[in-house]
Amino acid sequence: MAVCKMNTVLHTPNSMSSISTPTKAQMGFNQNHVFLYTTSGKKTNTCKFRSGVITCSGETIVIGLAADSGCGKSTFMRRLTSVFGGAASPPKGGNPDSNTLISDTTTVICLDDYHSLDRTGRKQKGVTALDPRANDFDLMYEQVKALKDGKAVEKPIYNHVSGLLDPPELIIPPKILVIEGLHPMYDERVRDLLDFSIYLDISNEVKFAWKIQRDMAERGHSLETIKASIEARKPDFDAYIDPQKQYADAVIEVLPTQLIPDDNEGKVLRVKLIMKEGVQYFNPVYLFDEGSTISWIPCGRKLTCSYPGIKFAYGPDAYFSHEVSVLEMDGQFDRLDELVYVESHLSNISTKFFGEITQQMLKHADFPGSNNGTGLFQTIVGLKIRDLFEQITTNKVSAPFEAAKA
Ligand SMILES: Nc1ncnc2c1ncn2[C@@H]1O[C@H](COP(=O)(O)OP(=O)(O)OP(=O)(O)O)[C@@H](O)[C@H]1O
Ligand SMILES: O=C(CO)[C@H](O)[C@H](O)COP(=O)(O)O
Numbered sequence: 001m002a003v004c005k006m007n008t009v010l011h012t013p014n015s016m017s018s019i020s021t022p023t024k025a026q027m028g029f030n031q032n033h034v035f036l037y038t039t040s041g042k043k044t045n046t047c048k049f050r051s052g053v054i055t056c057s058g059e060t061i062v063i064g065l066a067a068d069s070g071c072g073k074s075t076f077m078r079r080l081t082s083v084f085g086g087a088a089s090p091p092k093g094g095n096p097d098s099n100t101l102i103s104d105t106t107t108v109i110c111l112d113d114y115h116s117l118d119r120t121g122r123k124q125k126g127v128t129a130l131d132p133r134a135n136d137f138d139l140m141y142e143q144v145k146a147l148k149d150g151k152a153v154e155k156p157i158y159n160h161v162s163g164l165l166d167p168p169e170l171i172i173p174p175k176i177l178v179i180e181g182l183h184p185m186y187d188e189r190v191r192d193l194l195d196f197s198i199y200l201d202i203s204n205e206v207k208f209a210w211k212i213q214r215d216m217a218e219r220g221h222s223l224e225t226i227k228a229s230i231e232a233r234k235p236d237f238d239a240y241i242d243p244q245k246q247y248a249d250a251v252i253e254v255l256p257t258q259l260i261p262d263d264n265e266g267k268v269l270r271v272k273l274i275m276k277e278g279v280q281y282f283n284p285v286y287l288f289d290e291g292s293t294i295s296w297i298p299c300g301r302k303l304t305c306s307y308p309g310i311k312f313a314y315g316p317d318a319y320f321s322h323e324v325s326v327l328e329m330d331g332q333f334d335r336l337d338e339l340v341y342v343e344s345h346l347s348n349i350s351t352k353f354f355g356e357i358t359q360q361m362l363k364h365a366d367f368p369g370s371n372n373g374t375g376l377f378q379t380i381v382g383l384k385i386r387d388l389f390e391q392i393t394t395n396k397v398s399a400p401f402e403a404a405k406a
Contacts, residue, residue, distance in 0.1 A: 047152065047172065054152035060173045061389050062148050062193050064184030066244045067200035068237055070211050073180045075367050076200065076378045077101065077108050080178070082360060083382035094169050097159045105389075107174035111181030112158045114140040119163025130182055130236035137187040140179075144193050147173045176389055185244040196282065196388055198381060199248035203255045204230075209266030210368075246320035249279045250384070252377050259308035259330050268308060270330040271373025273380065277323040281388040283348045284325040285380055287314035290347070291325075302341040304334045312342070329373035336362050336370065349380060350387035357383070 047056040067073050081088045081103045088101035088108060099110035115122075115129055116136040127134050143153040154168040185191045185199070202210070208230060215221040245251050250273065257268040275284035287294050293315035299305030310331035317326045327346075333339055340358040343349070351357060360379045361370055369375040 054172070056150045056152065056173045058150070058173070058175065059393055060148050060150065061176050061195045061392055062144060063176060063178045063385060064191070064194040064197040065178060065180040065200070066182070066184045066198070066241070066248070067180075068182070068202065068207065068233070068241055070214060071200045071202040071207060072210075072369065072374065072378070073200065075369065076198075076381075077178065077180060078367065079360070079364060079375070079378045080382040080385060081106055081108075082364065083379070083386050084176075091169055095157055095159075095166055097161050097166065098157055098169055099160070100155075100169065100171065102174070105174065106176045106178055107171060108178040108180055109155060109171065110158075111135075111140065111179055111183055112160070113156050115158045115165070118158075118165050128233060128236045130233060130240050132183070132186065132240060135183060137183075137190065140183075141187060141189040141193075143171075144177070144179060144190055147171060147177050148193055175393075176385070182241055183244070185247040186240060191247055195392065196250075196279070196385060197248045199245040199251045201242075201245055201251050201253040203253075205256050205264075206254050206266050206269065246322075249276045249282060250274065250381055251319070252374065252381070254374055257308065257330055259311065268330075268332055269369075269372050269374065270328065271377055273327045273373075273377040274317075274319050275325045275327070276319070277325060281391045282384060285327055285346055285348045285384075286325060287312060287327060287346055291316060296345075298342055298345075303338050305331065306334050327377070329376060332372045334371075336365055339376070342376075346380075350383040 047054050065073055065076065077088065081101070084103065084105040086103040086105065088103040088106065090096070090098045091100055091102055094100075099113055101108040112129070114136050115134055117125060117127065117134045122129060122134050125133070129135075139156070143155055146153050150173050152170060152172045155171045156168050157166040159166045179190075179194075183190075184194065185197055191197070208226075211226050211230065212223065215226050216223060253272040253274060255270045255272070256266060257263050257270050259270075260268060273285070275282070277284065287296065294313065296312040296314075297309065298312060299309050303310070308331060310329065310333070313326075313328040313330075315326060317324050319326075337358065339361055340355050343351075343355065343357045346357075349357060357376070357379055360382075361375055364370055364375070367375060369378070
């Protein structure tokens with residue numbers, strides 16, 4: 001298994017620079033330990049070297065985030081990292097094309113790094129990156145398991161610039177490991193390692209509108225190329241990516257608005273937050289009254305709404321035969337500071353102070369989706385993940401005390 005050996009690259013507490021084959025003196029406070037620091041200089045973990053393997057103390061919680069390419073995973077990750085109070089950046093001094101993002105609490109690894117075929121290899125074999133045959137699920141499982149068990153790994157890097165597989169990078173077990181990409185819930189072994197899972201379900205119409213906006217406006221692709229790329233991916237998307245949503249603890253579904261008849265602009269969105277019932281450490285959010293069916297138009301004296309307005313809905317439902325609660329928002333906010341009015345009517349939102357959702361949304365007003373349900377629900381899921389992390393770690397810490405009392 002590719003757990004980390006002694007000749008890997010480490011960041012030392014003294015120099016913050018990368019070193020190879022760390023000597024005992026370079027390891028930190030005593031000869032068996034190394035103290036690992038994030039780019040902002042905070043100590044994150046204490047790790048030991050034994051029999052050539054780096055093992056770190058502390059629990060690693062694993063979160064899976066699945067979505068097709070260009071569906072808002074990076075934006076969601078930025079919101080999540082911000083909830084934990086930091087900004088994420090690539091590993092310092094590493095491969096400039098690394099897909100990994102590290103913050104004080106979280107490490108986000110991109111599952112594209114487990115492509116077993118590079119761009120040329122996929123072309124030769126006639127498979128897309130979505131096809132399981134182009135991905136190494138054995139290695140993905142072994143490495144996510146090792147990280148969850150507190151062991152560092154040398155993870156491969158898929159270089160999106162060159163289309164090649166680059167030499168691996170060292171990943172130290174973080175407090176929260178997020179595995180994001182096409183297949184976090186595809187392989188049952190990897191799925192079983194997840195403490196919480198999210199699927200971003202972007203309808204074809206909306207995906208197309210976002211792709212046009214990014215790939216045409218920002219990357220200079222033609223409309224025909226974008227259409228052809230979406231069409232080429234669709235069979236494998238339907239076969240291998242989309243079915244993962246049945247396993248997700250939370251799904252953010254993004255649909256065209258119902259407030260504008262026959263809307264084909266895709267700017268106003270109807271967004272659903274589908275939350276599985278009975279998931280440990282996760283209490284679904286509700287509007288007004290838990291378990292009731294509610295329809296709410298908040299526009300009026302306390303919330304400014306221009307055409308076509310805003311409509312919320314909440315209620316119990318079934319999703320792939322699971323019992324779920326669904327919170328829905330159609331429309332967009334005119335004034336983000338007034339969002340606090342909506343926030344005050346939501347419960348189980350896992351905030352630490354009144355208005356925290358509104359504060360987060362205002363802080364990232366420039367992120368895509370900040371004026372609609374995508375930003376609102378991504379922020380809420382970020383808060384729920386923080387809550388889940390705190391509950392799990394508190395339980396682990398208090399367990400020996402509880403046992404001693406018994
Ligand atoms: N909530 C949103 N509202 C409007 N547009 C969005 C939203 N989320 C994402 N987009 C559009 O989609 C683009 C891709 O978003 P993002 O980079 O977050 O997705 P991604 O899944 O990480 O993409 P990739 O896997 O291709 O890197 C953004 O640049 C933006 O144009
Ligand atoms: O679906 C994807 C996930 O991001 C990419 O298309 C896949 O990783 C292949 O990347 P590239 O197009 O850069 O070779």
